[in-house]
Amino acid sequence: MQLYHRQQIESVATFNPHSLSVIENAFSALGRGEVTMPPVLSMAIHEHNGEVDVKTAHIKGAERFAIKVSPGFFDNPSIGLPSLNGLMVVFSASTGLVEAVLFDEGYLTDLRTALAGALSAKYCARDDANIVTVLGAGTQARLQVSALKLVREIDTVHVWARDNAQARHYKVEVEAELGVRVIPHQDVAQACQQADIIVTTTPAKQPILHWQDIPKGAHVTAMGSDSAEKRELDPHILHNADWVLVDRRAQSEVLGELKGLALSRCVEELGKTVASGRPTARSDEAITVCDLTGTGVQDTAIANATVAKLLATYGGSPHT
Amino acid sequence: MQLYHRQQIESVATFNPHSLSVIENAFSALGRGEVTMPPVLSMAIHEHNGEVDVKTAHIKGAERFAIKVSPGFFDNPSIGLPSLNGLMVVFSASTGLVEAVLFDEGYLTDLRTALAGALSAKYCARDDANIVTVLGAGTQARLQVSALKLVREIDTVHVWARDNAQARHYKVEVEAELGVRVIPHQDVAQACQQADIIVTTTPAKQPILHWQDIPKGAHVTAMGSDSAEKRELDPHILHNADWVLVDRRAQSEVLGELKGLALSRCVEELGKTVASGRPTARSDEAITVCDLTGTGVQDTAIANATVAKLLATYGGSPHT
Incomplete structure (x- = not known):
């Protein structure tokens, strides 16, 4: 059994065409029905304003599967700790023996989440899309743009955040890091124009x-x-858009934007589109929407690829 | 974050009045409604005759909670590996930070399972019970007797196993290890007489x-x-017994002996009885039954106690 720390994991798992293809293949397998993926296990720890989610999946033929544990403790920032955390435990899919513990503190979740966003754009956005608007100015607000650069020629980012100071800070950081022009806004409508x-x-x-x-x-x-209480989209968007995609319908109806809507319209799972190998048949005027709640198959896929790279790079560790 | 191996864990977690009280307190908290315990997450890996279960729970006021992962890969013995395996990841209940990985290979599950058996006897068996019959001759067949010795003066063990050679082997092992008389049988009825x-x-x-x-x-x-396909008890037993207890009714109806029975009779949860502090009100003639499927609260309780002992014994490890 190998134990790997965040620094080691960050050194081998990055945004690149290979990691994008890892997540693309995972969604494609999901779309072809080649994935076993049980519902998310969730537990609230009310006395400490915390919760913990466990996700897993097995991709037919994959060498390993991951169990990912993601705690979120929302009072942590007041004592100088991050809210989100966690690790992945990686098992041999043929013997169930523990192969590795990836003590990534949520890094791989950040990565696979942003890569799914890139995939959603790859299959749904116009080919000439180069202007992005990001609502929010946290970690994913940065990472989603990094990942989008793998699939479209992004040159301009508009950003809105509830706290405008954060949007201005985002501008400084992202312009330096990603070489794109960033324009902060105080108003969502204006940011999206x-x-x-x-x-x-x-x-x-x-x-x-x-x-x-x-x-x-x-x-x-x-x-x-990604939980029963959250919602970002006005339901009219789900009713009116030309195409609505989700990562996993059953999950979106409980944790994502589909909850409480009882939509009768056609909703496509992203994996089906990826498996077809063809982008969404959209016109240049169409409005498309993809709701991502985060799936265990992304975790198992990124864990498989990361363990393979860690073994190649670091070999056996003293923790065996 | 500390990583502990099986040998270290075995050195601090054993059958003794303290470990029994740890599991007793866990059931008591469950009975008082002070435990959050989501349903078991299960995933089958059919291509390798494997499955993986994830259990967790939080006991109100407890310092830590555990996520336990138990893989079972039933073709493993043919390549010289054990079928069962796994580990527990232990988190701070106030911050969600990982405190320890207990790489116990299923040892703590064996321990807490046997201790629940002892509790079931403590609260349901006659005070003068001293003759035990064990059906099966594997690990739990040994450990259940070890644990029972904490609550009753066991002097004789009758054993039956499908393979009689295993029952004879059990006799040699258990007589030497536990100082009780063991009598192997070829017939269940005779073994139980x-x-x-x-x-x-x-x-x-x-x-x-x-x-x-x-x-x-x-x-x-x-x-x-402990799964949808397994069953040990003739349903007449559940219908006719004077008292029927279970560790968790919802779980026993899916994974345990209650499944498919639609029992209308009274079924008590063991935790309620433990919380009451009084044994089941049984006559000397009564037949009582307790179905144990194994619960996350046992895992969280034994993990809390074990981490405390490991920290006291080994302190910080080089894996911090």
Whole structure:
């Protein structure tokens, strides 16, 4: 059994065409029905304003599967600790023996979440999309843009955050890091006016993006909502959009933007589209939406690829 | 974050009055409604005849909670590996930070499972119970007797196993290890004739113990069934017994002996009885039954106690 720390994991797992293809293949397997993925296990720890989620999946033929544990303790920042945390335990899929503990503190979750956002744009956004609007200015607000650069020629980012100071800080950081122009806004509608791609990355519990904010031809990726209480999108968006995709319908109906809507319209799972190998048949005027709640198959896929790279790079560790 | 291996864990976690009280307090908290315990997460890996279960719980006020991962890969023995395996990841209940990985290979599960069997006897068996019948001759068949010795003056063990050679081997091992007389049998009915306590410890998929096999005044602990396909008890036992207890009703109805029975009779949860502080109100002639499927609260409780002892014994490890 190998134990790897965040620094080692960060050194081998990055945004690149290979990691994108790892997540793309995972969604494709999901779309082909080659994945076993039980519902998320969730437990609240009310006395400490905390919760813990456990996700897993097995991809037929994969060498390993991961059990990912993600605690979120929302009072942590007041004592100088991050809210989100966690690790992945990686098992041999043929013997069930523990192969590795990836003590990544949530890094691989950040990575695979942003890569799913890139995939959503790859299959749904216009080919010439180069202006992104990001709602929220946290970790995913940065990472989603990094990942989008793998699939579209992004040159401009509009950003809105509830706290405008954060949006201005984001500008400084992202312009330096990603070499794109960043324009902060105090208003969501204004931030979205020119967007080809809108990414919502907030923990909002009330809709922050409305139907009338979305320009024709834009693609929306909503990745903030991953629990029963959260919601970023005005339901009109789900009712009116030309295409609605989700990572996993059953999960989106409980944790994501589909909850409580009883949509009768066609909703496609992203994996089906990826498995077809063809982008969404969209016109240049169409508005498309993809709701991502985060799936165990992404965790198992990124863990498989990361362990292979860690073994190749670091070999056996003294913790064997 | 500390990583502890099986040998270290075995050195601090054993059968003793303290570990019994740890599990007793866990059931008591469950009975008082002070435990959050989500349903078990299960995933089958059919291509390798494997499955993985994840259990967790939080006990109000406890310092830590555990996520336990138990893989079972049933073709492993053919390549010289054990079927069962796994580890516990222990988190701070106030911050969600990982405190320890207990790489116990299933040892703590064995321990807490046997201790629950002892509790079931403590609260349900006659005070003068000293003859035990064990069905099955594997690990739990040994450990259940070890644990029972904490609560009753056990002097004689009758054992039956599908493979009689295993029952004879069990006799040699258990007589040497536990200082009790062991009598192997080729027939379940005969093995049970004199029993005060009967413990079923097999992976049977069809009932192995029948109502007419159980002598008056006996207590039955059924701990083998923990999945949708398994069953050890003839349903007549659940219909006819004077008292029926389970560790968790919702779980026993899916994974344990209650499944498919639609029992309308009174079924008590063991935690309620433990919380009351009083043994089951049984006559000397009564037949009592307790079905144990194994619960996350046992895992969290034994993990809390074990980490405290490991820290006191070994302090910080080089894996911090």
